[in-house]
Amino acid sequence: MLKLYDYLPSRNAWKVRQLLHHLGLPYQAIPVSIFEGEGRQPAFLRVNPSGKVPALGLEDGRTLAESNAILAYLADGSDYLPADRYLRAKVHQWLSFEQEQVEMSIGSLRYWTLTGKLPHRDATLVAGKRKAALRTLALLDDELATRLFIVDGRYSIADISIFAYASRAEDAGLSLAAYPHFRAWLERVQSQPGFLPEVHPYSIDPHSGNELP
């Protein structure tokens, strides 16, 4: 059976849980207590040398890390990743965008806000992330003005990936009022059959106020 190295409040891990659910693939969840340093233990570093979740253990013992790489692996041959070469590359374009622009701005701000770390971060850094987050939301709003989903108007792993953190922008105090097309897309993603609505708060982990090791 597949193994998912997981941390419930992680939206990167949610991406993988969501796709596994869409695909109806059973898996064993292995919780990793990242704030207690479990991710930096030798046993987990053999699964993912970067010490982060999510990571996937395959039936044959091989492992795979990085949420978007896991999405691409699991979605291969399914409706969630197009067969056409150009459209697949477009999906990868948006997966890279997600890591560089969505996770790094909205994801960081949200994490610092919800775990009480924001006041301890450098003000210039926070202002830069906020500017990048608003630029990212405006860009997505523009793109989604002309199509239903991010690649070729069809729901794919690009939508799952971007949705993970972009949909939580308000957790970081970012208003979505100015982005109607983006908000309509959020609703379309949420109405997909098998959508996993649960958002696990950091407060379920008494260690989440700690800095990561």
Ligand SMILES: N[C@@H](CCC(=O)N[C@@H](CS)C(=O)NCC(=O)O)C(=O)O
């Ligand atoms: N680029 C990675 C980021 C993974 C990541 O940052 N995971 C966080 C939880 S959301 C983590 O495990 N952090 C633990 C640490 O940095 O030690 C991905 O998309 O999977």
